[in-house]
Every structure is written in structure tokens, then in C-alpha cells.
Amino acid sequence: MKISIERSVLLKAVAQAQSVVERRNTIPILANVLIEAEGDSVTFRATDLDIEVVDRAPAMVDRAGATTVAATTLHEIVRKLPDGALVTVVSDPATGRLTVESGRTTFSLATLPKEDFPVMATSEYASNFSAPAPLLRRLFDKSKFAISTEETRYYLNGVYMHVADGEDGKVLRCVATDGHRLARIDADLPDGAAEMPGVIVPRKTVGELRKLLEDDEAEIAVSVSETKVRFATPEITLTSKVIDGTFPDYSRVIPQGNTRRLEVDASEFAQAVDRVATVSSERSRAVKLQLGDDKLTLSVNAPDSGAAEEELAVAYGDERLEIGFNAKYLLEIASQVDRENAVFMFNSSGDPTLMREGNDLSAVYVVMPMRV
The missing domain is CATH 3.10.150.10 (DNA Polymerase III, subunit A, domain 2)
Known part of the structure; x- marks a missing residue:
């Protein structure tokens, strides 16, 4: 594999990937990012087995191929390169090394075989719809502060996204609570979302999702099944397992008679x-x-x-x-x-x-x- 890519483009893609990687893990390959170059783009894939992020970036691909390299090390290298630099990335299967070159700087990094990298199984999604980034950003930003950090009540360790009855018909609703405070946020129900199963989106996924929702013009493709949820833009796909549990009946907590x-x-x-x-x-x-x-x-x-x-x-x-x-x-x-x-x-x-x-x-x- 041999690619040439602009430093800012590479940094954005690697930053997204390395933030998913767990700092401490017992499986070495999970500390790596899978780099796959083909056509006129390169994809960076990272996972912690619960979340998978795939980031596509434009690049000049001289030689197609794939390899895996330590995500945090690659991120640190690219972060310290000068703005506007052109970065050349070459993998050599014979030596098992990945070379990163920019100007007079050269790094040689150890790699692990791409075959060992776990790719999250695709699932059949019960519901597929698209929603504007600002709508989803408001739902998650306003509710995430109330997510519980108590591991014993694992079913509260996320945001419950579901379809509910609002004041004027069906709404897309996000709810989070830790037993001390609760947030319930409603938004207009996007077309095609009416049959969506209710899912609990984990805390870490909510944090990663925030990066996809920064562009006010972006339209986010959302896919939901009983076990997984996926958020995608043309460049980034974030897939996550959902919390396997039942969110409590939050409506009983919301007082009706406060005058x-x-x-x-x-x-x-x-x-x-x-x-x-x-x-x-x-x-x-x-x-x-x-x-x-x-x-x-x-x-x-x-x-x-x-x-x-x-x-x-x-x-x-x-x-x-x-x-x-x-x-x-x-x-x-x-x-x-x-x-x-x-x-x-x-x-x-x-x-x-x-x-x-x-x-x-x-x-x-x-x-x-x-x-x-």
C-alpha cells in the first residue's frame, strides 16, 4: 500500500478513529487502526468491539492495500507534523513495517496483519431514516448530562432514543436519568422513523456521535435494530451496540401536579x-x-x-x-x-x-x- 494524503485530512480521520480505541486493552489488535486504500480514497477503521467507526478520506492511492497500525501513535505523529504538509504512507508486507514520511521526517512503525482485525458484523436494521444534524445534536446534547455513571444500573448508562406520543402527535424522543435528575427532549419525527424500536445508546457512543453532528448542513442517515444503531454521513460511519436492558418507565417520575x-x-x-x-x-x-x-x-x-x-x-x-x-x-x-x-x-x-x-x-x- 502506498498513499499520499494531506496532513489536515489525515489528522481528522485518525483523530476520529483513535478516540474509539481503548487505552488499556488485553487484545493488541484493538489498539490499532485498520487502514484500507483503494480507488481514490482511504478508510480508517477502529473498534473496541462495542463501537466501530469508519472514516473515509480522499487520497492519492499509488498502490492499493491494507494494514493495521497503533492508532494513538499514528495520531500523535500526524498531530505533530506541520500544517499543510503532504504525508506519504507506505506499508511493506515483507518487513511488516509502515513508513510515514513528510518532508525530511520519516517514521517506521510496527504493524499487525489486517486479517486479525475484528470487523463488526452487519445486521439487518429494522428502521432506516435520515435526520438533520442539528435535530440529533439537540436531542443528545440536552439529555446526556443526566446519563448515570453507576455501572450497577447499566440500563441507565445511556440515552433512551425512541418514538413517543408528544403534545401534537408522534415525536422522536431522547431521555436520560440517573435517579437524581431526568432530561426528556422531543423533536419532530423524521420521515420513516415511526417503526423504530426504542434503543439505549451507550454513553461512549453519545460522546463519539457528537463529532458527526457538528456540521449544521449535514444530513445523518440513522439505522436502528434491536441490538445496534448506526449513524452515517458520506465520510463517517459510526456503528454501536445498544445497551441490552429495559429503560424504566420515566413518565411516572415526571410530576404532573406541580402548581x-x-x-x-x-x-x-x-x-x-x-x-x-x-x-x-x-x-x-x-x-x-x-x-x-x-x-x-x-x-x-x-x-x-x-x-x-x-x-x-x-x-x-x-x-x-x-x-x-x-x-x-x-x-x-x-x-x-x-x-x-x-x-x-x-x-x-x-x-x-x-x-x-x-x-x-x-x-x-x-x-x-x-x-x-
Whole structure:
């Protein structure tokens, strides 16, 4: 195999591939990226056996062929080459080495046989549809902060993507929860998605998917089966196993009877929470909210380090209420608000609180209170 490729194109492709590779693994071939050159393009394939990413890039192919090489090493080499450089990559089956040349710099790397590289089996997808990148980006970006990191409740270690009944008919919905907070985000149902089976997309896949969704003009081809999900652009295909488990009935957690309504400027609120939480050394310190007539008082009392209090002008006309929340959870939820105002719906100091963006019901958040 012999190819010539622009450094920036190579870096983008290798960066995507090496981020899938696990740093510590017992199977040497899984630390490698499979490079296949044919026609006028080269593909880079990496996997951790749960996720597979294939990145296609244009290149001058002088000699077709394939080999595998350490993904992180190749990424570091390409990253350190000068901008605008032309990179020549040559594999020699006789020596089992891969040569990377650019200008006066030459690297010789060990390879492993391409035959040993595991390729994820293709599956029959029950549903195939396409969706604009901004739609999918909003669904996953706004829900991923609530993914659980508790391995024992593995079925919460991802985002549940499914078709649900919305206010005005069927919607594509993403839900994530860790038992302390919940995010439920809706989007218009793309054509062809109505029969999609509900799947739990793992946390790592959600992180990798973010790179595919950065182009606002991109149309993403989505394929879903009971066991796998695939997201593809013309250049990149990301295939992932889904979490084998049943996502809990989240609708029971979303409060329906909360009547006390607080409306507050979302960015002012987030900044105030951040400021008063400064006196606490523990990230999980509770912030106390005291609600009165059109006034919100935020306070933190950390006996070992001090106390803080801040007042905000808000829209609130119900009876007085004192309620406490984990400062980190409040900040994460407040930071999701794209609109100017956040609306909180309370019931009592011991019940879950609902939060949404203004009057928009397509993004709903729930957070459990803390004792203060």
C-alpha cells in the first residue's frame, strides 16, 4: 500500500478513529487502526468491539492495500507534523513495517496483519431514516448530562432514543436519568422513523456521535435494530451496540401536579448558583432556594468554610417555599436553557421539581430536592 494524503485530512480521520480505541486493552489488535486504500480514497477503521467507526478520506492511492497500525501513535505523529504538509504512507508486507514520511521526517512503525482485525458484523436494521444534524445534536446534547455513571444500573448508562406520543402527535424522543435528575427532549419525527424500536445508546457512543453532528448542513442517515444503531454521513460511519436492558418507565417520575410557578432569567440564575456554591468545598453541597413574592434568595451554608447568599428578582406569586438542591445538578440543568427564561414548577420541599424553557414543552427536566 502506498498513499499520499494531506496532513489536515489525515489528522481528522485518525483523530476520529483513535478516540474509539481503548487505552488499556488485553487484545493488541484493538489498539490499532485498520487502514484500507483503494480507488481514490482511504478508510480508517477502529473498534473496541462495542463501537466501530469508519472514516473515509480522499487520497492519492499509488498502490492499493491494507494494514493495521497503533492508532494513538499514528495520531500523535500526524498531530505533530506541520500544517499543510503532504504525508506519504507506505506499508511493506515483507518487513511488516509502515513508513510515514513528510518532508525530511520519516517514521517506521510496527504493524499487525489486517486479517486479525475484528470487523463488526452487519445486521439487518429494522428502521432506516435520515435526520438533520442539528435535530440529533439537540436531542443528545440536552439529555446526556443526566446519563448515570453507576455501572450497577447499566440500563441507565445511556440515552433512551425512541418514538413517543408528544403534545401534537408522534415525536422522536431522547431521555436520560440517573435517579437524581431526568432530561426528556422531543423533536419532530423524521420521515420513516415511526417503526423504530426504542434503543439505549451507550454513553461512549453519545460522546463519539457528537463529532458527526457538528456540521449544521449535514444530513445523518440513522439505522436502528434491536441490538445496534448506526449513524452515517458520506465520510463517517459510526456503528454501536445498544445497551441490552429495559429503560424504566420515566413518565411516572415526571410530576404532573406541580402548581407553584417560578420564572427566572436562566443565565442570571446559573451565575448566582455558581457564585453562592463557591464557599462550599463539596461539589454536592445543597443550595437552598427561598421563594417569596417576586423574590428568590439563594444561600449556601458550609459550616467548615463559610456561607453565601444572593437575591434575584423573579416572577413568583405563590405561597412561600424553601427547598434545597444539589448545586451541580441545578447548574447543569440551567445551562441547558437556550431561551432567556427558565420556568420551575414546584409542589413542596420534598417533591421532584419540574423545569422547562419558557413555555416550550419539547424540553422537560426533573430534579430531586435535597434536605437543607
